[in-house]
Amino acid sequence: MIVTFRLNGEQVNARVAGPASLLDVLRDELGMYGPKEACSQGECGSCSIVLDGEVVCSCLVLAADAEGSEVTTVEGVSQGGLNAIQEAMLREGAVQCGFCTPGIVVAASKLFETHPRPTRIEIKEALAGNICRCTGYGAIIRALESVAGGEA
Amino acid sequence: MVEVNFGRRRPETVVGLRRVAELKEWEGNRIGAAVTWRRVEREGPGAYAQAARTVGSPQIRNAGTIGGNLGTASPAGDGHPFLAAVDASIEVASATGRRLVPWNEFFVGPKRSSLQQGELITAVVLPERLPERHGFGKVGVRNAMVISTVCAVVTRDHDGRTTVALGSVGPTVLRVPAAEEMISAESNPSEADLAEFARLVSEGVRPITDHRSTEQYRRHAAGVLARRLLERCLR
Known part of the structure; x- marks a missing residue:
């Protein structure tokens, strides 16, 4: 079947086979490689996207269910250049292997969009579904706290 | 979706329900x-x-x-x-x-x-009217993204009627009627009543030992958790 939705602001038509996940369709059909596949079961958050305004794991979304929806991947979180979160993560060295980074940028961008001055606890809760296997949480939290504190 | 991702299931037909308002x-x-x-x-x-x-x-x-x-x-x-x-x-x-x-x-x-x-x-x-007080608690190995070792809800109504339901300590979620009957009869439970309530809950659950915990620990935690939730309802 063909599924039509808006991806980072543009309408796309994607070929979807049976129960394919939205993650597979984004990567394999639409060449959107920001969302990563790691655990395939919603534990790690590296495939995080924004679906109709909410951060979800794209590996757990039935692609057929994306019909008519609005999807934002890490490629679409900033308009030309990097956003404040990405700048802060660069500055603080909040990236090691980088595999979790797109998911963290998506989850954090959404947090700041709705909540411009989150506390440390709120930052940690918002990122509870994003695992950094390099355990680089210290730098990630520092980067996000600097955005919350208005240093960016 | 997880079963599909792991190749355990490959349904030919799927029905999307996300847009059914x-x-x-x-x-x-x-x-x-x-x-x-x-x-x-x-x-x-x-x-x-x-x-x-x-x-x-x-x-x-x-x-x-x-x-x-x-x-x-x-x-x-x-x-x-x-x-x-x-x-x-x-x-x-x-x-x-x-x-x-x-x-x-x-x-x-x-x-x-x-x-x-x-x-x-x-x-x-849900019933038309909920009990006056109710609380949920969960024991797990960390704060987020964790499958319960034990989870429970205790309710207590204005007339003392108390219910306790627990998850992860049996083949399905279960209630413990013996503990409920005992504590519902106490309008102002004493320390001994609370201890007896916890003991009856521990006795009434049916946990197994698996990769997440042992039967013994789950039994113990079920009693402790149920008692704490009851104490919160009584405050």
């Missing part, structure tokens, strides 16, 4: 099956909202629904103890009609429900 309706005590944990966390009654807040991660709560939790029928489902503690029913529909299934007839075993071929979970129906 009727399933997201929430009117009074009838909560549509496609209501997400995120919404329950924000709009649900006390213990149900507390349970919702501990489901998975923000990503999971944004996508996961109460109907999906029921369909999985995991013994560890964090939404189940509330439904059991308040005697909720599950509304299911098929091409031929609708039926209301009491929670204790819905869950039949680990990951098994009485949902029939061709039936869809459409709503959770």
